[in-house]
Amino acid sequence: MSVENVLVIGGAGYIGCHVVREFLDEGYRVTVFDNLSTGTRRNLFAEASFVHGDIMQTIRLREVMAEGFDGIVHLAALKAAGQSMVVPEAYTEANIGGTINILNSALAAGVPNMIFSSSAAIFGSPRYLPIDEDHPKEPENFYGFTKLEIERLMEWYDRLKGLKYASIRYFNAAGYDVQGRVDGLEMKPENLLPIVMETAVGLRKGMSVFGDDYQTPDGTCIRDYVHVSDLARAHVAAYKYLREHNQSFAVNLGSEKGVSVAELIDRAREITGREIPAAVGPRRPGDPAELVASSAAARKMLDWEPRYSDVNTLIDSTWQVYCRRYRIT
Numbered sequence: 289m290s291v292e293n294v295l296v297i298g299g300a301g302y303i304g305c306h307v308v309r310e311f312l313d314e315g316y317r318v319t320v321f322d323n324l325s326t327g328t329r330r331n332l333f334a335e336a337s338f339v340h341g342d343i344m345q346t347i348r349l350r351e352v353m354a355e356g357f358d359g360i361v362h363l364a365a366l367k368a369a370g371q372s373m374v375v376p377e378a379y380t381e382a383n384i385g386g387t388i389n390i391l392n393s394a395l396a397a398g399v400p401n402m403i404f405s406s407s408a409a410i411f412g413s414p415r416y417l418p419i420d421e422d423h424p425k426e427p428e429n430f431y432g433f434t435k436l437e438i439e440r441l442m443e444w445y446d447r448l449k450g451l452k453y454a455s456i457r458y459f460n461a462a463g464y465d466v467q468g469r470v471d472g473l474e475m476k477p478e479n480l481l482p483i484v485m486e487t488a489v490g491l492r493k494g495m496s497v498f499g500d501d502y503q504t505p506d507g508t509c510i511r512d513y514v515h516v517s518d519l520a521r522a523h524v525a526a527y528k529y530l531r532e533h534n535q536s537f538a539v540n541l542g543s544e545k546g547v548s549v550a551e552l553i554d555r556a557r558e559i560t561g562r563e564i565p566a567a568v569g570p571r572r573p574g575d576p577a578e579l580v581a582s583s584a585a586a587r588k589m590l591d592w593e594p595r596y597s598d599v600n601t602l603i604d605s606t607w608q609v610y611c612r613r614y615r616i617t
């Protein structure tokens with residue numbers, strides 16, 4: 289069988305580069321398309337081709353897709369939920385507009401399928417836990433709304449044009465390649481674990497715990513952290529599923545285990561041996577007390593199991609990257 293050719297849009301980003309790594313490890317040919325706005329050249333692998341381009345440039349997208357691909361993975365998006373409430377226009381343009389450009393280019397070029405990076409943010413505040421695929425979809429931030437709209441668009445493109453899709457709804461992505469092959473750190477991170485790490489290495493004097501008066505055992509928010517390489521493996525499995533069954537689907541992806549903010553910081557102190565000053569501050573608007581996934585569908589359909597999503601591996605694999613970058617021995 290000839291080697292399959294995959295286009296990874298947003299493949300220089302934090303999650304994207306882990307997805308690229310997984311496809312390369314599985315023997316695929318990979319082309320990365322990225323505008324390097326948040327992604328970095330450090331995240332590019334020599335074995336993959338790279339095209340510097342923006343999803344707003346329709347002509348560029350069409351040129352690239354004309355090379356012929358067996359599938360697309362689309363991870364290029366703005367992703368700060370708080371910011372999406374302040375500048376929704378940027379999110380409409382980049383997330384919805386950009387995806388329309390990709391879908392139309394894919395149709396024009398005859399690319400048969402697309403794996404889409406969706407989010408638990410499409411569900412809004414949980415009505416019940418764990419959150420399965422049938423949970424009501426009532427996003428509470430504009431970012432989540434854009435992801436849900438794209439899922440609906442993809443449904444129509446499938447129905448009308450037969451473009452097959454897999455939508456993978458990430459819970460809290462964390463961790464780094466356990467073999468140390470990725471070392472691009474996110475600049476100005478907004479997520480908990482990189483903020484904990486920046487505090488551990490001394491880039492920040494201290495950090496804030498956003499509220500300790502939630503209805504949870506220790507009062508801090510509970511999240512479902514899933515290792516980025518586990519997420520990446522699900523993309524390859526989803527791609528294989530689409531190729532084999534030619535049937536679109538959406539799955540939730542998390543470790544199915546809840547970890548509180550306080551627990552994560554405590555464990556990071558143990559693993560790093562650093563103090564990590566953390567003061568309790570006010571709640572962050574829009575934060576639900578607890579989010580935990582049901583990944584039963586992914587387990588069943590994709591034969592997927594998390595391998596690296598235990599708290600120790602999540603923290604340690606991240607800490608190793610920070611130690612290398614900041615020369616901590």
Ligand code: UFG
Binds near residue numbers: 407460478496497
């Ligand atoms: N937190 C702090 N202090 C910080 C940063 C975060 O206490 O400095 C807390 C938050 O309040 C939250 C938890 O850590 O309780 C995790 O926060 P993140 O910002 O890392 O992640 P979120 O759960 O807010 O959101 C992430 C992604 C979203 C996705 C969601 C799905 O950023 O895109 O997971 O679960 F939709």
